[in-house]
Amino acid sequence: MPGISFDRAAAYYDATRGYGEGSAERIRDAIVAYTGIGQGARVLELGVGTGRIMLPFIRAGYDVTGVDLSQAMMDRLLAQIAGDPGRAGYRVELHQADITALPFGDAAFDLVVAVHVLHLVDDWRAALREARRVLRPGGWLLIGHDSAPGDGRPIGGAAVPEPTLVRSQWLRLREELGVAQPAGRSNMWGSDRRLSDELASLGARVEERTLAAFQRPPITPREMFEHLRERMYSSDWQTSDDVHGELIRRMGAWFDQHIAAPDTPSATAGEFQVLSARWGDPG
Template identity: 35%
Template sequence: MLRYLETECCADRRGTPRAASAILESMAKTQTGPLADEALRSLAFDRVAGEYDETRGLPPGVDAQVADLFARAGGLRSDSRVLEIGIGTGRIALALSRRVGTVFGVDLSRPMLARLEGKRSGERVRAVRADATRLPYRDASFDAAVAVHVFHLIPDWRRALREVTRALRPGAPLLHGWTGVPAADLLRVFEPRGLENRGVREGERERFLAESGWRRVGEPERLEFVKRIRPAEVVEMVERRTFSRLWELPDESIAALAERLRDELANRFGDLDAEVDLAAEARVERWLPPT
């Protein structure tokens, strides 16, 4: 069973973990109106939970270095309470939890959360199924919030930012990060024009927080690393629709994209089954909410 929130959940409600779980499941099942519709439109990663770590995971040891980036960027301590929206399989949270007090997290996908629980071995990570646009936490609960590769999945990302602001203690930062996914970067060059995210658009990543009144503090924390892949894997990921931007493309578009990508990668790398090392970068920025 996932470790659901207890006293921290659902505004001022208190109760047992079982009660907290029931409340949150009720929110997902029974709420009607715009918020419920928004939760349905936000992308859940049920369909790729089984291969998520394989296709987006960090090389051995790099997860700890990325956790250090977040800890430095946020000035986090061993007693810090951290919130991650889109916690997923714990790719960031598990390593980060060893550097802070507790990492709390929300995600829409039950299978992703089940993967997280299967990987957890004593780490102080408390995950719950909930939507980032209606966080089940009291005001001013956290010393920092973490968001990695998530705002492009949330149509009403402005509401999510307001919820993050509400849940943060005064002066606490949002640590906005992204980690290199070379396969996705290769694919992006060849995917059809006009393909857009549901939330923050591809060209807005560098500016959407500033345009929303948030203020970046200091310089980004960066880490360069190498990811080893087989180019053929990228084609296979397209055929399986591994990346969310491909989920709604028709079969004929997927087939055409896979064929074009196969030809281009063969020209670039030669043998598609031979492993190659690709440069990648992790980056974390510290942002303070509007005042």
């Protein structure tokens, strides 16, 4: 199975997963500084979606290619740039494709980026092999993920906002009810040690690095609860209606007892981290 299509999430994805103002640009600038790529470099994103990572690259004039299983997600990306004054000069290609079988020749790209996508793919090792195949010698593969207080990829010592507490409690309740991880995907995040071990076994020089700070837009605990109720996150799409109903019942009881400010918005701050890999001559 090639992965999970996010067609059903296209309309609300940016509202639930997007960064706050300036964060995506900081991430772009940090990637450019870390890799040293110039605007002549060819950049590929695996799972480009609505452009959460690549829009700042596109708007800055980089040569960007994106692949995704969901055409609806990529249509949202195109809609966002359709009215840009500089649209005619953008260098962007989008392909509806499987990241475990990329429709590109060998050594075609200088930078391959994969952010929050490998957990959606069953054969993640095939995706890594394909990323290596399409990279030129000395090119960069960056597997990125967000690390924020309370989200399972924590920053030590930081306070956990109440909306994140809601999401964390939801995950605990799923475990209590024995809800299985969704089928057809690896359910493995970018911080998983298996990724670095596999890349090393493929001969890569591997490094973990924090690149930039980010902020997510403010959200209230009640809004987060509604997102969960409406199954806006892919981990809940396969849960049966009966089990989902029981999750909502238990969550409601916990929410009433533990959330002090249900309608007060909080903005989550975190760090964008990468696992980088390079093969061949870096020159």
